[in-house]
Amino acid sequence: MHVTRIRLPAGEFTAHFSERGLARLDFPSGKQKLVPRTEAPDDIARWHRLTEEALRRTLSGKEPAVLPPLDVSAGTPFQQRVWGALRRIGVGRTMTYGQIAGAIGKPKAARAVGSACGANPIPVLIPCHRVLAGDGSVGGFSAGLKWKERLLASEGITVAR
């Protein structure tokens, strides 16, 4: 598993790559993590560039032209279905937890969808921030509500009080 840093105006993200693709993305944490300096195979160097570009575009409210391969193999089947549904939400659009539940054929599993969103290893590129509670309020966010609001604002979405 290779770990690289991605410097952006918004801060320094940390990307984890498996041999299958991008497996995890961490928000800037304030403290610098030690990253073992290792030789990166060509595949990883390319994925790193794709990830950075996709992040830049998404953080500025644009559709990412290309995404690196995402390795979601660590997730349960249920989680993978939720994450798949999330990726179908367009830039600047939102859905509710209940709608996601319905979209994957389990209309009563809204709460479980919330759990799956929290377990999402690749925030931003898998847009867990575009999911709101049914009454229009924000819900929650594992990396902090501040980030969720910021991401939504960059896409022109205003949240109900």
Added chain:
DNA sequence: ATTTACAATATGA
């Protein structure tokens, strides 16, 4: 092996 806690929501009192 059970119980509990979550980033929900529809329903009935």
Added chain:
DNA sequence: TCATATTGTAAAT
């Protein structure tokens, strides 16, 4: 408005 059943996972007991 409040209590409860439902649902998938992980973590605690």
